[in-house]
Amino acid sequence: MGKKICIMRLSAIGDVCHAVAMVTRIQTQWPDAQITWVIGKVEHQLVKLMPNIRFIIFDKKRGKAAVKDLKHALKGEVFDALLMMQVALRANLASRVIKAKQRIGFDWARSKELHWLFANKRISANQHAHVLDGFMDFADALGVPSVDKPAWRIPVSNEDSEWGLKQAKTLGKYVVIAPAASKAERNWLPEQYARIAEYIQNNNVNVILCGGPGSLDRETADAIKQRAGVTLQDFTGKTSLHQLLMLLKHAALVIAPDTGPAHMATTVDTPVVGLYAHSNPLRTGPYNNLNDVASVYDECIKEQKGKSWQELPWGVRAKGDTLMQRISFEQVKEKVHPYIA
Numbered sequence: 001m002g003k004k005i006c007i008m009r010l011s012a013i014g015d016v017c018h019a020v021a022m023v024t025r026i027q028t029q030w031p032d033a034q035i036t037w038v039i040g041k042v043e044h045q046l047v048k049l050m051p052n053i054r055f056i057i058f059d060k061k062r063g064k065a066a067v068k069d070l071k072h073a074l075k076g077e078v079f080d081a082l083l084m085m086q087v088a089l090r091a092n093l094a095s096r097v098i099k100a101k102q103r104i105g106f107d108w109a110r111s112k113e114l115h116w117l118f119a120n121k122r123i124s125a126n127q128h129a130h131v132l133d134g135f136m137d138f139a140d141a142l143g144v145p146s147v148d149k150p151a152w153r154i155p156v157s158n159e160d161s162e163w164g165l166k167q168a169k170t171l172g173k174y175v176v177i178a179p180a181a182s183k184a185e186r187n188w189l190p191e192q193y194a195r196i197a198e199y200i201q202n203n204n205v206n207v208i209l210c211g212g213p214g215s216l217d218r219e220t221a222d223a224i225k226q227r228a229g230v231t232l233q234d235f236t237g238k239t240s241l242h243q244l245l246m247l248l249k250h251a252a253l254v255i256a257p258d259t260g261p262a263h264m265a266t267t268v269d270t271p272v273v274g275l276y277a278h279s280n281p282l283r284t285g286p287y288n289n290l291n292d293v294a295s296v297y298d299e300c301i302k303e304q305k306g307k308s309w310q311e312l313p314w315g316v317r318a319k320g321d322t323l324m325q326r327i328s329f330e331q332v333k334e335k336v337h338p339y340i341a
Contacts, residue, residue: 013260164246
């Protein structure tokens with residue numbers, strides 16, 4: 001019987017995508033491992049069909065009741081290892097009800113919100129690691145053999161797969177714009193999205209908009225459509241996560257700021273042009289397309305801190321409501337062109 005491993009990674013969609021690569025590595029190298037994943041309610045909808053994983057949904061909106069439910073679900077169990085892959089205090093406090101021989105947490109540099117108090121072992125330091133590589137450090141700490149490159153296995157139903165194929169057949173060659181991050185300040189300007197959409201469609205490639213059901217996603221999509229001189233297909237708020245994954249899978253390209261669909265696209269091998277100003281794309285960018293980002297992060301962080309990012313603690317964010325406006329249309333056009341030519 002294989003090792004009993006518990007993973008604590010509740011959110012968000014992009015980080016869960018990174019975690020899937022680490023889980024896939026464990027399942028590939030240790031096929032008899034018994035994996036339990038404590039995960040957020042929304043994020044579970046993306047990975048719920050992954051085989052040989054017991055998922056325990058932790059609905060953080062329920063507060064203490066969620067911790068009580070977690071304790072009850074795991075009553076009497078002891079894991080060989082708990083991978084504490086979330087530094088948030090809420091997750092750390094909840095992890096106390098999980099019994100494990102090894103409680104593996106982040107190294108000192110990446111440990112925040114008293115995270116170190118809840119672990120008895122730490123992953124190795126990794127100074128300038130992408131988030132995905134940082135998650136792979138947990139597999140290293142477990143002793144899981146390495147892999148040549150990350151792989152993702154996120155199954156969907158036959159129904160959703162066929163739905164995606166139907167959309168692809170109807171749309172022909174298309175680019176997805178997923179314009180809305182979780183905060184408005186991390187979004188590019190609607191008029192700039194509209195310009196790049198016009199440029200793409202003028203090259204005989206269709207453009208579709210996608211996003212979640214939230215008000216910011218809806219308002220952003222509407223603002224782009226109002227400014228675009230071409231008709232755009234709009235799937236915003238109209239898809240499940242698995243349907244969205246299939247739309248991304250069949251796209252020629254995805255354009256997005258640092259948001260979940262950008263990282264979902266990576267899991268299905270679709271290229272991504274990422275738009276970055278606040279966070280370092282080398283840390284949080286689309287993993288397979290770090291050379292395709294349109295970024296002003298380097299200049300923003302140097303202006304604000306007086307030092308280059310290499311001289312600062314890893315992951316320092318630039319702040320401001322207008323930073324994304326500094327990404328030019330020409331910057332994005334240059335990155336997009338090879339994928340639609």
